[in-house]
Amino acid sequence: MTRLPPSDDAPHDAPSGAPHPIRVLLADDQHLVRQAIAALLSFEPDIEVVAEVDRGDLVLDAAAGAQPDVILLDIDMPGRDGLAVAADLRDHPARVLILTTFSRPGYLRRALSAGAAGFVAKNARAEDLAAAIRRVRAGGTVVDPRLAAASRELGDNPLTDRECDVLRAATGGGTIADIARGLFLSEGTTRNYLSSAIGKTGARNRAEAGRIAEERGWL
Known part of the structure; x- marks a missing residue:
C-alpha cells in the first residue's frame, strides 16, 4: 500500500516564511x-x-x-x-x-x-x-x-558472503543436495562452506550455526 503526496492541485507546502516540513x-x-x-x-x-x-x-x-x-x-x-x-x-x-x-x-x-x-x-x-x-x-x-x-x-562478521548464503539456505532444513542445487554449487563445495561457517560460529552443527548467526545479525 502506498500513499502518494497530494497533487499539485492541493498544495502542501508550509506557510510562507515557515521551514519546509x-x-x-x-x-x-x-x-x-x-x-x-x-x-x-x-x-x-x-x-x-x-x-x-x-x-x-x-x-x-x-x-x-x-x-x-x-x-x-x-x-x-x-x-x-x-x-x-x-x-x-x-x-x-x-x-x-x-x-x-x-x-x-x-x-x-x-x-x-x-x-x-x-x-x-x-x-x-x-x-x-x-x-x-x-x-x-x-x-x-x-x-x-x-x-x-x-x-x-562482537566485532566484524567472520562469515564470507558465500558462507552466509549457504548457512541461510541451510536454515530451511534442506539436504546438502537441495542447498547445492539451489545455489548452483557442487555438494562438496557446499559442505566446505557449511563446515567453515560452523567452525567460525563455534557451533556444533549447521542448525546451531544458523541460530547463532541470526542472533548476531550476520544473516
Whole structure:
C-alpha cells in the first residue's frame, strides 16, 4: 500500500516564511505498527509522512514519486529486506533510518555499511524517533549507544558472503543436495562452506550455526 503526496492541485507546502516540513517515507509490513508510527509523527509540526509502503520492493518506486527527505525502513519485510533496500538507496538523496524490533549488533554494522544514517529500535519513544529523523535530515547519524557498544564487543562478521548464503539456505532444513542445487554449487563445495561457517560460529552443527548467526545479525 502506498500513499502518494497530494497533487499539485492541493498544495502542501508550509506557510510562507515557515521551514519546509521534513518529508518522510515509512516502510513497514506490519500495518498497525506503520499506521501508529505515522499517527505519532503527524503530531510533529515539522514532519510529514508523505508515503507508506508495506513491502521492501515497493520502496524505490515510492521514493521516486514522493521525493522524501528521510526514509524509515523496517528490516524484516516481504519482497526485499530493509538492509538490502538501504543499499539500493545509497545514491538516493534521502537519508535512510532503520527502524526495527531486531536490536542485533550485526544488523547495526550491516545497516551502516549499506549507507543508512541511523538505527532506531521500535520501542523508542515518539519524541526520540522524531529527534532521530531531524538529526539524520540535518546530516547527522543516530545509533543507540547500547547497540553500538555490543557491536564493538562482537566485532566484524567472520562469515564470507558465500558462507552466509549457504548457512541461510541451510536454515530451511534442506539436504546438502537441495542447498547445492539451489545455489548452483557442487555438494562438496557446499559442505566446505557449511563446515567453515560452523567452525567460525563455534557451533556444533549447521542448525546451531544458523541460530547463532541470526542472533548476531550476520544473516
